[in-house]
Amino acid sequence: MKKIISLVTIFTFLFCLAGCSNDTNSNEGSLASSVKSEEETSANSDEVQTSGSLQESINQAEEAEPEETGVKALIVYFSHSGNTESVAEEIQNQTGADIFEIIPETPYTDDYNTLLDVAQDEKRNDARPSISGTIENIENYDIIYLGYPNWWADMPMILYTFLDTYDLSGKTIAPFVTSGGSGFSNTINTIKSMEPNAEVAEGLAIRDSAAGDPGDAVAEWLSKLD
Numbered sequence: 001m002k003k004i005i006s007l008v009t010i011f012t013f014l015f016c017l018a019g020c021s022n023d024t025n026s027n028e029g030s031l032a033s034s035v036k037s038e039e040e041t042s043a044n045s046d047e048v049q050t051s052g053s054l055q056e057s058i059n060q061a062e063e064a065e066p067e068e069t070g071v072k073a074l075i076v077y078f079s080h081s082g083n084t085e086s087v088a089e090e091i092q093n094q095t096g097a098d099i100f101e102i103i104p105e106t107p108y109t110d111d112y113n114t115l116l117d118v119a120q121d122e123k124r125n126d127a128r129p130s131i132s133g134t135i136e137n138i139e140n141y142d143i144i145y146l147g148y149p150n151w152w153a154d155m156p157m158i159l160y161t162f163l164d165t166y167d168l169s170g171k172t173i174a175p176f177v178t179s180g181g182s183g184f185s186n187t188i189n190t191i192k193s194m195e196p197n198a199e200v201a202e203g204l205a206i207r208d209s210a211a212g213d214p215g216d217a218v219a220e221w222l223s224k225l226d
């Protein structure tokens with residue numbers, strides 16, 4: 001009887017042992033599979049992150065592309081009585097270009113006859129009237145739309161200040177002028193000689209009487225420039 005009890009005890013012990021051992025394995029198995037799945041998840045999430053950051057770079061490159069390879073344009077203009085400004089604003093409307101107004105540090109008189117004399121004196125003295133403010137990062141621009149009124153068959157001398165101040169090498173200058181009828185006079189050649197390393201595109205000349213409604217002329221000019 002004792003032997004039978006001992007045998008039953010031994011079998012029970014062995015049975016338990018086998019059961020526990022299976023449990024341990026199954027725990028190990030499920031732990032291992034959860035580690036694996038964490039690894040996979042981690043690997044997958046790495047993949048996602050990798051492809052995510054790759055996608056981000058692509059998106060950034062696409063977003064950055066217009067800045068990096070697109071043409072960036074700036075309108076720079078001087079206007080005393082508003083005609084050239086009207087054309088400059090129309091160019092901005094049609095192109096979305098940035099814009100910078102050349103404002104004299106010392107304002108010109110509003111008296112027309114006095115202005116004629118002042119402008120003539122400046123021309124005679126080859127003056128360089130100071131510009132209020134500066135253009136930051138002009139190097140970022142590829143095209144400069146350059147606008148001015150015809151003064152005494154020339155650019156106002158403050159345009160000479162601008163061209164002396166900024167090196168426009170490698171850029172395209174697209175000039176536009178308003179006048180009582182003289183058009184550009186010799187100013188295109190002057191711009192070319194002051195900025196010998198810039199390309200000077202065909203300009204747009206508008207009479208002062210037409211400057212208030214320059215939409216069609218600007219559109220036609222821009223389409224030719226393209």
Ligand SMILES: Cc1cc2nc3c(=O)[nH]c(=O)nc-3n(C[C@H](O)[C@H](O)[C@H](O)COP(=O)(O)O)c2cc1C
Nearest residue numbers: 079080081082083084149152153179180181182208
């Ligand atoms: C000082 C001065 C000189 C000018 N000289 C000429 C000229 O030589 N030829 C011409 O056709 N118009 C001349 N004009 C007329 C202007 O070019 C014209 O009115 C222009 O549209 C003014 O531009 P704004 O309104 O942008 O200042 C002159 C105007 C001024 C004030």
